[in-house]
Amino acid sequence: MITLKNVTLRRGAKVLLDGASVTLNPGEKVGLVGRNGAGKSSLFALLNGTLPEDGGEYFIPSQWRMGQVAQDMPETEQSATDYVVDGDTTLLAAQQEVTASEATDDYDRMAHAYMALQDAGAHDAPARAQALILGLGFKTTELNNPVNSFSGGWRMRLQLARALMCPSDLLLLDEPTNHLDLDALVWLESWLKKYDGTMIVISHDREFLDAVTDVTLHIDAAKLMRYGGNYSKFEDMRAEQMNLQQNAFAKQQDKIAHLKKFIDRFKAKASKAKQAQSRVKALDRMEKIAPLLSEADFTFEFKEPANLPNPMLSMTGVSFGYPPPDDAPVGTPPTVIVKNVSRSVLAGQRIGILGANGQGKSTVVKTIARELQPLEGEITEGKGLNIGYFAQQELDVLRPLDTPLEHMIRLVKDLTALGKIAGQATREQDLRSYLGTFNFGGDMVKQAVGSMSGGEKARLVLCMIVWQRPNLLLLDEPTNHLDLATREALSMALNEFEGTVMLVSHDRALLRAVCDEFWMVSRGGVEPFDGDLDDYQRYLLDEAKRQREAIKEASSAAAKAERKAQAEAAAKPKVKVASSGAKRQLEQLEARMAVLNGEGAALEGLLSKSPPPSDYAELGNRLKAVNDELQLLEEQWLTLSGQVEAAAVSH
Template sequence: MIRATGLSLRRGTKLLLDTTDFVIHPGERVGLVGRNGAGKSTLFALLQGKLDPDTGNLDMPQSWRIASVEQEIHASTQAAREFVIDGDTHLRSLQSQRSAVPDTDGQLIAELETALADAGAWSAESRAEQLLAGLGFTPSQWMAPVNSFSGGWQMRLALARALMAPSELLLLDEPTNHLDLDAMLWLERWLAAYPGTVVLISHDTEFLNAVATAILHIEHQKLPRYRGDYDSFLSQRAERLRQQQAAWDKQTQESARLQSFIDRFKAKATKAKQAQSRIKALARMTALAPLHREAGITINLPEPDSMPDPLLRLDDVGIGYQLAEDGTRTVVQGVTLMVRAASRIGILGVNGAGKSTLVKTLAGELPALTGKLQPAKGLQIGYFAQHQLDMLDPEATPLQHMARLAPQAREQDLRNYLGGFGFGGEQALALVAPMSGGEKARLALALVVWRKPNLLLLDEPSNHLDVDTREALAEALAQFEGSVLLVSHDRHLLRTTVDQFWIVVDGKVEEFDGDLDDYRDWLQARNAANRALARSDSALDTSTGANRKEQRREQAQARQQLAQQRKPLERELLKVEAEMQRASTRLAELDARIADPDFYTEAQRDERPSVLAEHGELSKRNEELEMRWLELQEALETLGSA
């Protein structure tokens, strides 16, 4: 296991962790959460041995192999698949040794061939291809050079490379930032089957709910541990805060009562002895710190001055790019849709389908190739995308950015406005250069909405934002009276912000009749159908014309048989998931009760055995359910790849 005792960590002069303890058990999937700048990445560096603790100890098994995602990729002409296989450094070392051995050294060749077989050399290519396919790469891209991919896709390659490495400890820092929903769901399944220990940093609460079995929360330079997923962490933390507040209130009242007695009677001879005993009792009382709640971020979006309806019409619009050689590349065509007043629209589709191209066209950054865009009179668009963070002046302050945008506005009005985006007081005068990605995103958003848009076009606005700021953004968007078109991989933000969806698929944009769960099911069904079609086409290509009709009949029977085999597994999986949810909810209730000091009073003596027994039985049952869930997932995966 990993055990920290009395651990203190600094980054420069800033104290991040102060004599804290924590434990991570083998096989756990631990979510590491906390505000931006709290020390999550520094703790990762400590786990990787890149720095030493300032005080205390961090103990972990010496034999553990650690895998993590490289944050910088030196793009090369190396094929993507070979780049991924390079993640298995032990295998590559053996292959290098084998290639250097002369053919005359039979003994060494035999030893190396055995070692290569043990290292999975003969399945390495297929394992790398499975990782690439799961993360959204098509077979035609597997041998493409690394430098032919965009930055986001290169980060997917880095993730695949980390997953390829044999490891006992896997460290993942925001692994979903560059993934679409399809790849995210695949990664959730992969991590559920990973036999080692996972520590992951993520601000995606739904991803944490799907993956994490425990949470470590950096708070007030400590690292308390919570059992279960992110929702369980929230409920347990709320209960802990309630207990802390109650204990503080109780001690405050008791100390006031003791002090009152002392003040009244310490001068009287008849009460002097009692007063002295009260003084000793007050001195012995363990000082509890008052409850410090972290000040949250509040984002205030200005209300639009007008709201025409409809705001924007698209009539048979074609979307794409002008090419250097005077041609065009159409990404999406035949779009006929309408944006109504007060719409809340989420845009779905896999990476590369054309979501960002659609938003850029609606924002006017790209011209429509065909058809007509018909904006309403009075349409005011606010467009936010990640590239706008790079357009901020690193040597200017938030106040200077606002003054350039609105030179006629009073400084106090600009300060008040910036305060609504978390830049109050001295923060309005801080330089942009050392700001975190989340702070830059908040500033860019403030600049975008200054002109009171009635249509917000948001392309991945929550990247780099911590959980608190994501919640603030979701709340602000929910209260915004204008219309919103949102591209995001953050399922929680989509669920809490939008009420309808468009989907970009197969060169078209159309309304999607369903919610995110329906979209997940649609994706899985589509992927299964595509795999079946690929297998069918491959089989038909190798057959003779006389056998094709019979082959089609056999394939149809096989598909029907496969569906029949999957149905009982899928039904059981739903039942297991429902029971796991009930067990998790009940365990959270029992954990809160067991953590309550009143549980150990005399009044609860008769009830304690039954509560503890229920907790033990339910914990055991939950482990059995988790094992069965993994078995069912593996069985379905096997059928899906058959």
């Protein structure tokens, strides 16, 4: 088990833990929660040995293997598969021992090294790695792409896959759901539910925490408080505890006031001096209950839109995608991802956009936001349409050297030049006051954005969108860097927003709270999804089941073909020549090779259709076995062919 006893932990001059104690039992799934800056990541640094304690003691079993997601951006030309395979530290050590043993004449050592390599799962390591990679949203065509060919968000997914690949007894996950879409998130939840080690996870996704944790560890006022149950149960127990603490504090204040009144009244009277002194001592001995300091709530609201065109926009025969690159040969066609969409977006609609990774959700949103041009068809905008667009990469467009105030001043200038100022106050003091409503007060107004956290940057982007008074909000994964309090504030603000919302998010709590209907982007089209998020998750499970049944059918067909080929080979007349035995074997080999070639082609076809990750490993293992057997049979066929030819020459 993990134990912390009276631990003190500092970051610089700030005390993060002060005499904190807690026990975590083997196999528990722990959600670590607390305000931003409370010390969650620092506690991880203590557990993984990169930050020493300043007082007290902590214990982790020395034999426990630890898995965690590296926070650095990987820079390598290794393929995605090889990079994730190298995350298996046990396998890596076994491979290194094999290499070292082969450089000696110690055959016993070599034998043990090869046995250890087999025990470490060398035979199916690539298949296991690829199942993880595909589960996290990559395409089958990307499995062998260099790591450096992927964007930052995708490389961080590879870091997560690498951590899951590592055999571990303790798994530390710091915001693992960032950069994931809903499909990958559902897969990750399923994987973590089956993990049999001890897990500690930091996350701002309440539904994710509810799904994968059974204990909640709260950092508050430099102490660690353990709660049995997931995040929702923690909230209930915390609220009850806060209510009890507030009541106890109020009662104690009444008692203190009564004691002080007695002391003040009688301390000068000789007859009562002893009793007054006794009450002074009682007051000194009293363990003071702290007043309730609830976490500061953050709220904001979208101003009423200047107008509400209806429809907001209409799409007629629209195809979405990307034009050919500038350096592409003349005549290179554009890349079409979604085609022939004819739909209208009405005033007041609240649309959640669903679909697997790579199906085109962000492409559709970017095109509606005017970031991309339609490849075909027409998008007709309502008069006065004012779009507020939060892109997945929105934080990247902020200027790191500029301050929040400079960002707001530049926004005002840009909109003024376009004639899009809708009566907002634009003086510098007004902008300072407005920034203060988004918790950019005091010195933060003039702090360089590059030095801010991801959550603060995301809050600034929201701040700039709200100021523009949009009537159509296009939000593409807006919660990636937001803490729970800010997510709750965004949810409340969107519920009160009078315009139209189109939302792409893996935050199911936000989708449930905000959206009344869903669009599904899939198989190159956009259609209404008739159901809620629970229905969508069932749809994902049904799709996985359908693909598994298709795989079984293909395997059954391959087995049937093999039996037929064997029967045909057995029914052929025997050749009565000296080489008849070799010829019979050749025929049997050729029949078997034909079956294997057919099965291999079928397996490759299934793998090209992106089967569920759980099936991908099975298919990959079978394809490898087929290819290995084919290679062996081809060698036998060559040997037998030589024997038959030699026999023919001798006759």
